[in-house]
Amino acid sequence: MTPMKLNVFVSFFPYSGSGGVSSEHPSIRNWFTETMVKMKKDQRVGEICSKDFCDTPITMTRCDAVVKAREAGADVLVMVDSDQYPDRELEAGDPQAKPWWDSSFEFLYNRRQKGLFSVVAAPYCGPPDFENVYVFRWANAQSYHPQPDHRLEAFSREEAAVKGGIEEAGALPTGLIMFDMPLFELTDPKHEYEMLVKQYPPDIAKQLTKPWFYYEYKSVYQNEKCSTEDVTTTRDMSMSLCKKLGYNPLFVNWDAWAGHMKPKCVRKPRVIFAS
Numbered sequence: 001m002t003p004m005k006l007n008v009f010v011s012f013f014p015y016s017g018s019g020g021v022s023s024e025h026p027s028i029r030n031w032f033t034e035t036m037v038k039m040k041k042d043q044r045v046g047e048i049c050s051k052d053f054c055d056t057p058i059t060m061t062r063c064d065a066v067v068k069a070r071e072a073g074a075d076v077l078v079m080v081d082s083d084q085y086p087d088r089e090l091e092a093g094d095p096q097a098k099p100w101w102d103s104s105f106e107f108l109y110n111r112r113q114k115g116l117f118s119v120v121a122a123p124y125c126g127p128p129d130f131e132n133v134y135v136f137r138w139a140n141a142q143s144y145h146p147q148p149d150h151r152l153e154a155f156s157r158e159e160a161a162v163k164g165g166i167e168e169a170g171a172l173p174t175g176l177i178m179f180d181m182p183l184f185e186l187t188d189p190k191h192e193y194e195m196l197v198k199q200y201p202p203d204i205a206k207q208l209t210k211p212w213f214y215y216e217y218k219s220v221y222q223n224e225k226c227s228t229e230d231v232t233t234t235r236d237m238s239m240s241l242c243k244k245l246g247y248n249p250l251f252v253n254w255d256a257w258a259g260h261m262k263p264k265c266v267r268k269p270r271v272i273f274a275s
Contacts, residue, residue, distance in 0.1 A: 004113065005046035008039060009074035011065035012052045014082045022054045024082035025261050031086040035101045044109055049074065059229045062174065062213040066184050074181055076108065081175040085259025086122065089268050096164060100256035104178055107166050107251065117180035117241075119234060120251045121172040123160060125269065127262035133160040133269065134173035135252045136231065152235060157269035163254035170238065172250055174230035176258045184212060186244055187237050210236075 010032070016023040032050075039045045049072045053061035062079065069077040080086070090097035104120040111118050125131040132154055139153035152170050155163070189209050196205035216227035227235075238250045260266040 003043050004109075005044060006075040006109065006112070007047040007073055008045055008049070008076045008078060009065075009069035009072050010048070010050040010078045010080065011062075011069070012050065012080050012082070013054070013058065013061055014052055015054050015056060015058075015061070016082065019055060022052065025085060027085040027088075027259070028080060028082070032080070038101065042105075044105075046075075047073070059211065059213045059215060062229060062233075063211050066212055069181060070184070076105075077179045077181055077184075079174050079177050079179075083261040084122075084124070084175045085261060085265055086176055087256065088259030088265065089257045092267075094268075096255060097257065098253075098255040100176060100253060100258065103166070103256055104253050107253070108178060108180060112180065116247065117183050117245070117249050118251055119172065119177065119179050119183065119237065119249050120166065120253055121169075121174065121178075121234075122176035122256050122258040123163075123252050123254060123268075124173060124175060124258045124260040125157070125266045126260070127266060128264065131157070131266050131269070133157055134175075134230075135160065135169055136171040136235075138170040152231070158271060160254070161269035161271045165255060166251050166253045168248050169234075169250045169252045171231045171235040172252060174233070175260065180249070183237060183241065183249060187212065187240055 012024065014022040014024040036048065039048050051068055053065055055061050065079060066077065087097070087099055090099055100122045108118045108120055123133065123135045125133055133156070135155050136152040137155060139151055140149050142149060189211050193205055193209040196208050200208065213229040213233045215225050215229055216232055218224045218226045234250055238248050241249050257268040
């Protein structure tokens with residue numbers, strides 16, 4: 001029986017400095033070379049496309065990656081940021097580590113065969129002085145409260161350090177991530193625009209429509225961000241698709257940590273004991 005083939009579109013974001021010269025960490029080149037060989041040999045993978053998106057703002061280039069992947073007929077969109085170090089723990093010899101592409105694609109593919117769509121991200125941490133974990137879950141302070149205080153909360157470093165396997169998340173980082181493309185169809189901004197244009201002139205409706213990727217700010221001056229495009233997109237996708245599909249498509253692959261070059265290589269947290 002011929003296996004289902006999924007076309008893969010890999011997007012890179014090598015913007016640097018003023019944008020005059022593109023750059024990315026060398027580990028990405030090495031990782032992609034090895035991964036491309038795996039993809040070519042994998043009977044589950046169809047056409048493979050890759051493209052650089054070297055411009056700002058990142059919200060625009062991520063949206064453009066979705067559009068270009070759609071035009072290319074992709075089934076899976078992979079995003080790789082210029083400051084990522086894929087499979088850093090695997091390279092360092094962590095016995096619990098698994099290759100991100102292999103384990104994540106297998107998970108996505110198996111769910112796709114069951115008619116379920118997925119988003120699978122590599123976990124990683126932010127820059128010092130506090131290297132917080134860029135993976136979020138839903139939390140609250142009270143149960144059965146008449147005024148719910150639901151919020152997104154980052155996993156603590158201590159929790160993340162001992163996590164394993166692939167599990168659901170409330171929001172994800174997008175530095176190393178794969179999306180089932182049908183999820184972008186289900187959350188297409190044109191749906192929001194078509195509803196708004198019934199109430200407002202087309203130009204106003206266009207301004208009010210949120211794209212797939214966008215920032216949230218603390219004030220109307222937009223001088224301080226409170227949510228970046230990775231959190232807003234995955235959070236919104238999760239909430240919207242829980243209603244449309246009846247399940248949360250977001251997953252974090254705790255076995256496949258990526259390094260984050262900021263400017264040191266920020267790596268997987270380690271538990272500190274009394275000794």
